[in-house]
Amino acid sequence: MAAPPQSCCQASKEGCVCAAQARCSCGKEQALHCNCTKAETENDMSGPxxxxxxxxxxxxxxxxxxxxxxxxxGDACPCGKRGADSCTCEKAVDSGNLPGEIDFTYKA
Known part of the structure; x- marks a missing residue:
């Protein structure tokens, strides 16, 4: 099993418990697997x-x-939605490539 993301609640060594519990806003499906009328916005991963x-x-x-x-x-991350030490948006300091990582999506 892959290691849970650094931001995960770390409540279990079996994976991210929080992600398994998260539901779409209608409550019928797991988060990011919404199939109701809100699916387009519910399954969107952009933003904080x-x-x-x-x-x-x-x-x-x-x-x-x-x-x-x-x-x-207190201090907020650049998007203003989370604390400065727990930013999860595209503006996060750690959102770029890791050292030694190659971005093969770069367009010349």
Whole structure:
């Protein structure tokens, strides 16, 4: 099994518990597998995300929803949706390539 993402709640060594619990806003399907009328927006991965990256920031539906959905107090990440030390959007400092990683999608 692959290691859970660094941002995962780390509650289990079996994988990201939060991502397994996350549901789409209608509650019928797992997050990112929505098939209702909101599917287009529910399955979109762009923008700031909750810590397991399954739901938009501020719209967490897993057991961490109480802490994940709180308003930011103190320093915020560049998008302003999460704390500075837990940014999950495209503006995150760590969102680029890892050292030694090659981006094969680069267009000349």
């Amino acid at each position: 995300r909750c810590s397991c990256r399954s739901r938009p920031a501020g719209q967490c539906t897993c057991e961490r929803a109480m802490s994940e959905n709180q308003l930011i107090s």
